Amino acid sequence: MVKLQINGKTVEAREGEMLLAVIQRMGIDVPTQCHHEAIEPTGNCRLCMVEITKKNWDGWKKSVTSCLYPVEEGLIVETHNDKLFEIRKTILDLQLARSPHSDYVTKMAAEYGLEKSSYPAEPQGDDCIMCYACTRICDVLGKSAIAPTMRGHEKIIAGPFGEAPPDCIGCLSCAHICPTDHIKWNDKGNTRKIWDKKFKLIKCKKCGKKTITREFADYLIEKRELPSEYFDTCDVCKRKETAEKMGELVIKAREATI
Amino acid sequence: MKIDSITKLDKWRKEILTKQKTIKTKVLICLGPGCLAGGSDLILKEFQTLLKKKKIKDISVESVKKTGCHGFCARGPLVIIEPLGIFYSKVKKMHVKDIIEKTLQKGEIIEKLLYKDPNTEKIYKEWRKIPFYARQQKIALRNVGQIDPDEITDYIANGGYAALAKILKSMKPDDVIEQVSKSGLRGRGGAGFSTGRKWATCAKAEENPHYVLCNGDEGDPGAFMDRCIMEGDPHTVLEGMIICAYAVGSQEGYIYVREEYPLAVVNLQKAIDDARKYGLLGDNILGTDLCFDLKISKGGGAFVCGESSALMRSVAGEIGEPRAKYVRSVLKGLHDKPTVLNNVETFANIPVIIEKGADWFSAIGTKKSTGTKAFSLAGKIKNTGLIEVPMGIKLKEIIYDIGGGINDNREFKAVQTGGPSGGCLPADKLDLEVDFDTLADNGSMMGSGGMVVMDDRTCMVDVSRYFLNFLVEESCGKCVPCREGLFQLHKLNEKICEGKGTEDDLKLMENLSETIISGSLCGLGQSGPNPFLSTIMYFRDEYEAHVNKQECPGGVCKNLITYRINDDCNGCMACLSVCAAGAIKGKKKEQHIIDEVKCDRCGACFAVCNINAIDII
Incomplete structure (x- = not known):
């Protein structure tokens, strides 16, 4: 265990833990955008910045992203002050210029007293805040179908060469994790469309309900070594089937004892 | 042949040296980037073809060596004849025959190919004595320009x-x-x-x-x-x-x-x-x-x-x-x-x-920055090229003694060190000693060693815009302060260049810079606002002229200047023929006139006029 000080309070933390986890456990509200428990931190949004110092640093302070900074013995952390407020506010101000129509961004910016960006709205702005949550969750799933492409202000999240990603299995993880709902998808009839790629949805053999894409099912079957007919029925029907089987077993067992 | 012991290496070295001693005269031809662009590969070929045909005592094709950059790019292509160190500059293919017949065969010097210092008019025969080289000390570059990199x-x-x-x-x-x-x-x-x-x-x-x-x-x-x-x-x-x-x-x-x-x-x-x-x-x-x-x-x-x-x-x-x-x-x-x-x-x-x-090395340079540093001198300086100098040398010495001063003897305005993330230092900082800490203390940095010299016709607001544009394009785009911050900083800078900026914009830029510095993930963003910060630190008056008077003191920002032909015009029609916008009117031997509305401020007329008959207002 490591002992450190956060906003004047001494706390204990596990070695290797990141500052942000400790801060959140204490119930302190530090804003984040790109942080998500399911994925590795990358420090894109910079909102979780805190100021750190140590007793022997002679009053010298350093701003670090708490999501990436591992806890250290004797560390003195400050999560809110004028400088940090200014950094967070400017970041949101900049995002407001790029994504003026995003509810997510406008709400966060409003908390810092920003109604309109100090900067001119960007003509090519969209709702993507470049938090990489989508690409990171895709990496976690082992597909890495999409990635940040291009550079600087032109950077976008896309498949290889800007085309429909060949490795995408239409699992929708990216769309669900996206904090600004920027990743669009739709299911029409038996077809799912995402990233300009079309997928066929599996129809439950029993009830006819559409479940997941064929590609996603095949991937899971292969990866988790599931039986090949595993996804032929939907979850509900599968549960029903199990319940029926169990019921039959119970009846049989009862009959046997009588 | 494998050199599988240190004794074998020593023996091999001795053999090479004995063999090299038989080649008494060496003709070094610089194939560095600058000289190569000037056609030094053709010069090398010409030497080889001509020497194959000719029999001269102690000289053969083996005497001719291609080398890496010798340093004095402004005077390239360079041909150096060792061991005398004869320095021929601005050599062309047609000179090769002369060099072989006169210098190599008869030991005569071809004076027109020697370097003449434009400041003192002194002619130098040996390269080591030329002021550009005399102040240098080469450690990292010790072999560059001296040996064939392929051998x-x-x-x-x-x-x-x-x-x-x-x-x-x-x-x-x-x-x-x-x-x-x-x-x-x-x-x-x-x-x-x-x-x-x-x-x-x-x-x-x-x-x-x-x-x-x-x-x-x-x-x-x-x-x-x-x-x-x-x-x-x-x-x-x-x-x-x-x-x-x-x-x-x-x-x-x-x-x-x-x-x-x-x-x-x-x-x-x-x-x-x-x-x-x-x-x-x-x-x-x-x-x-x-x-x-x-x-x-x-x-x-x-x-x-x-x-x-x-x-x-x-x-x-x-x-x-x-x-x-x-x-x-x-x-x-x-x-x-x-x-x-x-x-x-x-x-x-x-x-x-x-x-x-270690002691030998640490005796060179300053206490905290030991040794030497290589710099590439570029911009509005006479002796552009590659140099290596001991740490602690004054900026002035680099720019005036080695660099030969500013092109056309114009006035020095600033020198940018440390590349796009570095900073621009003004004339009153010319006495600064060049080392890691002194440069950093003065709002610039050592960087990897780029040195771009600017004269009085440079607009510092425009310089900041140029380097910010570079950084916007090169930012990886991962973190918000660098991606969005530098983008907006550049936009605001552009606005000022167009004469549409306000005092509030300057304040916004300064505040934004602070967040970019402390908020960015890597060194690119953390030093990204430096082009703006160092220019506004030393050249605030230029920013204010743009903002308050809509004037560009350097005469660069297109929206804020106009070209006018003065009474010195002799009607040579040179400017008229280069004007792509068709904005210049006039007859031969009569003073020309520029139509300000048609003029797109490309500056071609200004560049072509060699009697200074065009003013930038």
Whole structure:
């Protein structure tokens, strides 16, 4: 265990833990955008910045992203002050210029007293805040179908060469994790469309309900070594089937004892 | 032939030297980037063809040598005749016959090819005496321009791989690290971190394997020092890296070179192949237990890949984006293993430090910045070129004594050091001593060694705009302050250049800069606002002129200037013929006139007029 000080309070933390986890456990509200428990931190949004110092640093302070900074013995952390407020506010101000129509961004910016960006709205702005949550969750799933492409202000999240990603299995993880709902998808009839790629949805053999894409099912079957007919029925029907089987077993067992 | 022992290396060196002694006169032809652009490869061919036909005593085709950059790019193509050091500049193919017949055959000097100092009108016969060279001291560049980079024998004849032999014979890895630490050598890539300390940390790291990387991703506009070392003396980089591998216990290394340096890639590959062939790379180097091999990793040319963590990801085949370095890359670098990453110039210094000793090296330069530093002089300066000077030399000495002063003897305005993330220093800072700390204390930085000189016709607001534009394009786009912040900073800067900026915009820019510096993830963003901050620090009056009076004192910003023809015009019609907008009217031998509405302020007329008959208002 490591002992450190956060906003004047001494706390204990596990070695290797990141500052942000400790801060959140204490119930302190530090804003984040790109942080998500399911994925590795990358420090894109910079909102979780805190100021750190140590007793022997002679009053010298350093701003670090708490999501990436591992806890250290004797560390003195400050999560809110004028400088940090200014950094967070400017970041949101900049995002407001790029994504003026995003509810997510406008709400966060409003908390810092920003109604309109100090900067001119960007003509090519969209709702993507470049938090990489989508690409990171895709990496976690082992597909890495999409990635940040291009550079600087032109950077976008896309498949290889800007085309429909060949490795995408239409699992929708990216769309669900996206904090600004920027990743669009739709299911029409038996077809799912995402990233300009079309997928066929599996129809439950029993009830006819559409479940997941064929590609996603095949991937899971292969990866988790599931039986090949595993996804032929939907979850509900599968549960029903199990319940029926169990019921039959119970009846049989009862009959046997009588 | 494998050189599998140190004795064999010494013997080989002696053989090479004996053979080279038979060639009495050497004709060195510079094939550095500048001279090559001037056609020095044709000059080399001409020498070879003509000498094949002719029989001259002591001179043969072997006397002619191609070399890397000799330094004095402004006077290229250069032909140097050793051992007398005769310096022929601005040589053309047609001069070759004369050089052979007069200088090589009869020992006559061709005066028109000699260098004449434009400031003193003095003519110099020998290159070492020319002021451009006289103030220099070459350590990292010691062989560049002196040897044929393709010939390992040339490097060996000049003492190459002797330092490697020395450590293998008589030094333990710790001794090597101690020497490098004691020498005070600081990383030449820009940040100036102690090389010895970096090596010591890596050597002590428990995880294995250890990697040695060389950063040849020189990306600053106007910088070409590393390029010239890699092209002109590739073996010194190799030797430096092998010594490092021995010190930190590494068996695998990479040289990261940008693909825009094709010749550097070719020359380094040739050097690696040769070193392998002779047993200087690979298993059991020089018959000892040391095993180390090297590969070239080619970069796609992203500026940000010069940043250590982005470079390491790029070498590993991932996207070249930086990561937070709260755990330093020397402990968690390439493939998350301990890694030493040094710049090309840093490695080039190593063999000399080992050979001559730490004390010799630390006696050069200043107390905290020892040794020398290579710079590429560019911009509005007479003697553009590649130089190496002791640390602590004054900016003034570099610009006026070595650089020969400003083009057309115009007034000096600023010098930019440290590339796009560095800063611009004004005339009253010319007395500053050039070292890591002094430059940083004055709002600029050493950087990798680019030095761009600007004259009074430069607009500092425009300079800031130019470099911010560069950084906006080169930002990787991962974190918000750098991606969005630099973008908006550049937009605001552009607004000021157009004469539409306000005092409030300046304040907004200053506040925004603070967040970009403290909020960005890597060095690119953290130093990104420097072009703006250093220019507004020293040239606030120019910003205010743009904002308050809609004037551009440097006469550059198109929206704020107009060209007018004055009474000196002799009606030569030169400006009229170059005006693409058709805005100039006039008859031959009569004063011309510019239609301000039609004029698109391209400046072509101003550039073509050689009697100063066009004013910028």
